[in-house]
Amino acid sequence: MDTADLLPLAVAVPLLGAAVVAVAGRWLPRPGRDALATACAAADVGCLALLWARTDPDGRAVSWLGGWRPRGGHGVGIVLVADRLGSGLALLAAVLVLAVLCYAWRYFDEPSGEHGGMFPGLLLLFQAGMCGFALTGDLFDAFVFFELMGAVAYALTGYRIEDPRPLQGALAFGLVNSAAAYLSLLGIGLLYARTGELGMAQIGAALDERAAAGHGRDALVVVAFVLVLAGPLVKAATAPFHFWLPDAHAVAPSPVCMLLSGVMVELGVYGVARIHRVVFAGAGGLPDAAVRDTLLAAGVLTALVGAVMCWQQRHLKRMLAFSTVGHVGLFLVGTALLTPAGLAGSAVYVAGHAGAKAALFGLTGVLLDRYGSVDEHGLHGRARELRLPGALFALGALALAGLPPFGTGLGKAVAEEAAGRELGWLPAVFVLVSALTGGAVLRAGLRVFGGVGSPPKEHPEVAATTGEGEEPEIRGPGRRLPAPMIAVPAALLAGCLAVGLAPGVGRALAAAAAAFTDRTGYLADTLGGTAPAATPAPDTDWTASGILLGLLSAALAAAFATAAVRRDPRRGTGALHRATVLPLRRLHSGLLGDYVAWLAVGLAALLVALVAQL
C-alpha cells in the first residue's frame, strides 16, 4: 500500500469502527463491545505508526482525495498532508484513545442494550475528528473535522446525566466553542472570496502572488487572520478564551478528561501554528514580528492565569484543568517563537504532558471510584491505603513540574532555552508556571494520599467549587479496584518518561519541527515545484542548564507544596492575595454570557494588538 493511502485510511478506520460498534453494541455483551472498540483503536494506532515510520523526517506524505490532483496550481479537491508533527499528533491522539478505552474497560457503569455502543462509538468518532484535523491540508476540511471533534466532545462531557452540572459544563463548552468555530468559518469565507481557494497551501500561494503583484496585505487579510484563529485559540483555551475548559473538565468523566486535556486542547495550538505557517507566514500574510509578539503575550498571560488559578483549586479535576491551561500557555509560548527550536520544545512538551496529565486524571478517577469525591480538603488522609496510586500521583505531579528525566522536563528545557534566546525573562515564566502547577498537584497528593499536615480550615468568604458530592462514576461499592485503572496511568507515566529518556523521540520531533516551519517545502510538496533544502533540525538533547532549571522547578514545586501543607490553618490571607488573586477568581463566574463577552473582548484585543504593530 502507498504511504499516501494511509492518510485517509487513518480517518476512515475509526469512522468505520464507530459505525460497527454502534450497530454491534446493541447486541454484544460488554466485553465484546470493548474488545471491538479496542481493536479498532489499535488498528488506527498501527495505521498511524506506519505513516509516521514511512514519512521522511524532513518530508511530507501528500494525498489528494478522490484523485483530484491540481493542474497548473489550481484544483477542486481536498488534500491531506502529513509531516511528522501532524502524523505524530494524530498518533498521540490514537494512543490516548486506546489507553482510554482500556482504562474504561471495567470503569463505567455503561448503559447497555440500545445505548450499548454509544460511548465507545463516540470515542472512535472523536479519534476520527482529531486525526482528520491533524492531517488535513485544507482550511474548510479542518473546520469540518474541528466541528466533528467538538460535537462529539460536548456529548462526552455531559455523559453523567443524573447530575445537572455536567450538562451545564457541556453547554458552556459547546456554546463557546461553536461560537468561535462560526467566526472561523466567517474568516474562511473571507479568504475564499479573496482567493477562490480553500486549501491552506493554495490560499497561502494565492496571497503571496497578490503581494508579488503589488496588492499586499490589507484589512481583509488581517481580519481573516483573527477570525480564522478564533476557533483554534478557543480550543487551545488561550486566555481570555479559557473559561470553558475548567467548567467542562471538572464535570466530564475522567476517561474523557484524559483525552480533552491530553490532546484535544493541544490540537488547538497545533491548528494556530499550522494555519499561521502555511496561510499567513508568506509575503501576502502578516509580518512574523507582529504575530510573534501578539501570540507570545497571549501565551504568557494564559500560562500565568492557569498557574495562579491552579494553585487556588481544591476540586482535583478543576485543579488539573487549570494546570492544563497553564501548560497550554507554555506550549503557545514555545510555538509563538516561530523558530524550529521553540516548536520542537513545544512538541516534546506536548508528548510528555499528554502522558503525565492523562495519568493524573486516571488516578483522580480512582479516587472518585473509591470515595465518591475529588475534594482535596474532604479527602484529607483518606486515601492512605492506596499506596501505589499515591506514589504514581506524586510522580505525575513531579513530572508536571518538569522534573528530569521526564518528557515534560525535556520539552520544558528545550522550549525554555529557545524562549530565553528571544526574551531573557521567559524561562522564569516556564519555571514559575510548572512549579506552581506541579506544586498544587503535589500538595493535593500529600494531603489526600499522605494525610500530611492538618486539615485546612474552610474560608467561607471565598466561594470555591469543593468537589464534594460528586456522583461516583461507577456502581457497585466494595468491589476491587479494576487493574486497568492502575495499569493504564502507570503505562502513561512510563510513556512520559520514555519521551524524555529515549534520545530518538526528541530528535525525531526536532526534525519534524524543522520540517513544519519549512513553508516553501510544504507549498512545493503540495502544489508541485522545488524547494531549497530544509533548515537543519534544532538540538533537543538534555543540556546542563535545562536539567538544572528542571530540578529547580521541581524543587520549587516541592517547597510550595510542603509550605502549603505545613501552613497554620488559622492564618488568614495576605493583602497581595486579596488584591490580585481574589479578583481573578471572581472573573471565573461560571456564567455563559460572561464567557461569550470575553470571547468578543479577546478577539477585539487581538485585532487591535495586531493592527497596532503593522
Added chain:
Amino acid sequence: MSRTTRLRLFLTAAAVLAAAVLAAALIVAAEQLPGFGGARHPYGERAVAAGLARQSANIVSAVNFDQRGFDTLGEESILFGSVLGAGMLLRLARDEHKRRPAAEPVLPTTRLFGATLLPLTLLTGGYLVAHGQLSPGGGFQGGVVLTTALHLAYVAADYRVLKRIRPLAVLDVTDAIAAGSYAALGLIGLAQGAGYLANTLPLGTFNALSSSGLVAVINAAVGVEVGSAVVVLLAHFLDQAVEVTPRRRNR
C-alpha cells in the same frame, strides 16, 4: 456598588466596545471583497468543468460527493455523532420514567390533510434523493423531507400514530450502517489504486439516473443516513417532551 456589580458593568462595557471594534473591522474587510455578481468565479468555473467531465448534471452534488466528498464524509459523521450523543444524553435517567402518550383529539380536516400530504411528501423526498445527481436537491435535502413526511403523522394525528409508523430500532441501525457505508465506499477507490473516495464506478450517460458513478451511490447513502438520523434524533427529543417524566421523590 458591590464588587460583582462593578465587575459585571465593566465586562458589559468592554464587550460592547469589543463588539463595535469587531463590527467595524468586518465592515472594513467586507469593503475589500469582490463585488456582488461579478464575472469572475475562480472555483466555480473549475468545479463546473470537473463535474461535467464526470457526467454529473448537478454540480452541487458533484462538489459535495465527489470533488469535496471528504468534507461531506466529515459532515455526515457529525450528524451520526450527534445522533449517538443525543441518544446518550437523553437516555432514561435513574430518576425518570416513561408514561404512555395519550390519544389526542384532532379535527377531521386536519387528519385528512395529514393523510393526503404524508404519502405525497414521502414521494417528494424519495424523488429528491433519487435525482440528487441530476437536479437540485440530493441526499441531505431529500432525507430531511422524508423525515418531515413521517412527522406529519404527529402534527396531523398524535404521538401514538407517529410511534406506530416509525420503526425506531430499525432506523437507528440503518443510520449507523449508512454512515459506515459512506466511509466504506471510499475504500473502493483506494483498493483500485485511484485514491480514497475516487469516483471509479462507470460514469454512465449524462443526465441519466445512473450517471455520475460514485456520486449517485454516495448520494443515496447520505439520503438514507440523513432520513433515518433525523427521525432518530427527533425521536430522542420528542420522547423527552412527550413520554418522559421525572419520578416523584418519596421523602
